[in-house]
Amino acid sequence: MNFLEIQFQLRGKTLPADHGYALYSAVKQAVQNAGEPLTFSGNIPADVRLCSISGIPDKDGMIYLHRGSRLRLRCPVDQVQLWYQLMQNQVLDIRGHLIRLVQPQLTLPQASETLKARLVTFKLEAIDHPDVPYYFLESCKKGLNRLEINAQASIDSTPEGDLARRTLQVKEKKILGYGVVVEGLSDQDSLKLQWYGLGGRQHFGCGWFYPVREDADAA
Structure with missing residues (x-):
């Protein structure tokens, strides 16, 4: 379980707020375009995790990138x-929004007694049932x-x-999840x-x- 995190600063202005699948598709395209010497067979390996990019929401389905935004x-x-x-x-072309990845930094994961995830998804039979x-x-x-x-898991709450x-929008399907x-x-x-996360769709963030303590940057 020896892993590292690479953080890329961004050059760009805006992204769709729901961009997890589009980000995955753009990274996968970069892998396919690279060819050799990559040995990933044109796919992102299962043991690679991507995080959605934080930004300032405009309440209309978009986010504005800021100095702390990272891939x-x-x-x-x-x-x-x-x-x-x-x-x-x-x-990367993310649904028509272009971002350039610059100045990568390597970081070690930091242990914390409490962790959060913005979105966790599981295969649930129904999404509008009260249970x-x-x-x-x-x-x-x-x-x-x-x-x-x-450890103890709970559903997070919004500021309200x-x-x-x-x-999470994946092609024509909306997938329900919660902050955890x-x-x-x-x-x-x-x-x-x-490292292992919870639930599915981890390639999509x-x-x-x-x-x-990172919560302020995890929009």
Whole structure:
């Protein structure tokens, strides 16, 4: 479980607020265009995690990039050099919004007793049933148990005090999820959760956990 995070500063102005799938598609296109010496067969490996990009929302489905906006990628240490070279100075087209990745930095993951994820998704039978939060938390609990992590998961709330219910657009389908807080983590389990995440669609930015102190940058 030795992994590092690469953070790329951005040159650009705006992005769609819901850009997780489009970001994945743009990175996948960069991999396919690179050809050799990459050994990924034109796909992003399963053990690579992408985080959606933070920004200032305009309440109309867009975000404005700011000085702290970053593209963040976690990968095994033996892939760092490949991703560093591939993505540096790369221009990504995210649904017509162009961003350039510059000045990459490598960071070590930091353990924290409490972690948050902006969006976690599971395969739920229905998304408008009143019991969905219950089944969602049951899925979180099962996910933590599979990872042998002893901690407590809860659904996060918005600044207005509502449940942090969010959706991810993948092609023509909207996928329901929630913001999640996990508390009571040991250092080892904190790093494990940051690596393995919870739920699906992790190539699209879902299940990306970060220390609570980063919360201000995790729009």
